[in-house]
Amino acid sequence: MKASKPLLRRLPVYLNYLKAHEEEYPYNISARQLAEALNLREVMVRKDLAAVSNKGCSRIGHIRVDLIADIEAFLNYSNVTDAVLVGAGKLGLALLEYSGFEKAGLHILAGFDTDPVKRRNAAQPPVYSMSQLESFCRSHNIHIGIITVAPDQAQKVCDALVACGIQAIWNFAPTHLISPDDVLIQNEDLAASLAALRMNLEYRYYDK
Amino acid sequence: MKASKPLLRRLPVYLNYLKAHEEEYPYNISARQLAEALNLREVMVRKDLAAVSNKGCSRIGHIRVDLIADIEAFLNYSNVTDAVLVGAGKLGLALLEYSGFEKAGLHILAGFDTDPVKRRNAAQPPVYSMSQLESFCRSHNIHIGIITVAPDQAQKVCDALVACGIQAIWNFAPTHLISPDDVLIQNEDLAASLAALRMNLEYRYYDK
DNA sequence: TAGATTGTTAATCGATTAACAATC
DNA sequence: TAGATTGTTAATCGATTAACAATC
Secondary structure, eight states, rough: OOOOHHHHHHHHHHHEEEEHHHTTTEEEEOOOHHHHHOOHHHHHHHHHHHHHOSBBTTTEEEEEEHHHHHHHHTTTTSSOOOEEEEEHHHHHHHTTTOTTHHTTTTEEEEEEEEEEGGGGSSSSSSSGGGGGGGHHHHHOOOOHHHHHHEEEHHHHHHHHHHHOOOEEEEEOOOSOOOTTTTSSSOOOOOOOHHHHHHHHHHHHHOOO | OOHHHOOOOOHHHHHHHHHHHHOOOOOEHHHHHHHHHTTTTTHHHHHHHHHHHHHHHTTTTTHHHHHEEEEEEEETTTSEEEEEEEEESHHHHHHTTTTTTHTEEEEEEEESSSGGGOOOOOSSEEEEEEGGHHHHHHHOOOOOEEOOOOOOHHHHHHHHHHTTTTOOEEESSSOOOOOOSSEEEOOOOHHHHHHHHHHHHHHHHHOO
């Protein structure tokens, strides 16, 4: 029942590819074809697909639309989760208005910011004052919070979100957050990701 | 010599913590203290630190500033890499102006966009027309490209970057890119990351 | 000295890959 | 039938964790 982290990260990639390549695979697609397109090992893809769907047929593979449905069902994409975002700076606004999250089952209901200039009551999603955070989270029963503030404010915002009953935090600030054990924190550290990219690039030179 | 991917992702986290907690650890810090602060296992931190520094002393641990220097040296932060970004939409602009990358050794020299409205010659970094991409990359000898365009344009942009001699691509578009084997692609798939967060949150409910 | 800390060697764990039987 | 494909069981691989000797 419980899926591994790598699997959870690969499933949206499969999903994305399956949705984007309707013309190429109008009806069915095999693990092999998917693996080759995505540059992954066939066996791994086969095992991944077996984990989320039992509709694979020999000789045929998977029915494209069924596979999409099974992956979405597995990832619970139909069960949309509401979220709030704190920090309506450039990154925050970009995320607020990014349409891709809706497809992935996340609905960012509103943003919050201490800076009155950043507020916008009319736009969709709106950006409100921090003082409204708790009542908003409570009344909408929000469980997910996204942090896109400056690193030195992140812990304070984290504490505020926890106080509002938030259960999972997606942290874009390059700060290690301290939170109660029952609050899930996922760090999206772009600088760390970048470090990995640069190092891999350098190893390449080194190997040559 | 070659570092594992998990290690490469933890090092910037250590670095970040070490830099931010000068008052707490004015001189030395032990693997144990670092591990507890970051909620990691002591042994793992110890092994990680041993991989990048040989200056650890029994009873004392590591000298904070030396450790910072060793991690930065290991990650080659002094060797700043130049990069270009294609797609000056909200996310693109946010990344263009994010100061954290400089500290991590990435200097985004310029952005490029097909939309004349998005261009800005005066701002820093500037945003130019796509037609200038190749000459810019060639003349500045750029090896890293960042893609922040819409998914349906990502492959085209990827091809253009490859044609400009780019060797590594950091892709923020939710699209699997096809590229020559010697071009390194790192996908930063926020929707995939989100899926992992949501699933972990759900498992939690399930466990209860 | 005793205790805190290091680095290293061996054991464990989890994920990927290989091998293969089953099916259409 | 032969071949393409599936799902599953066993082997491998790599990373984490445990155990421990060495040091100040």
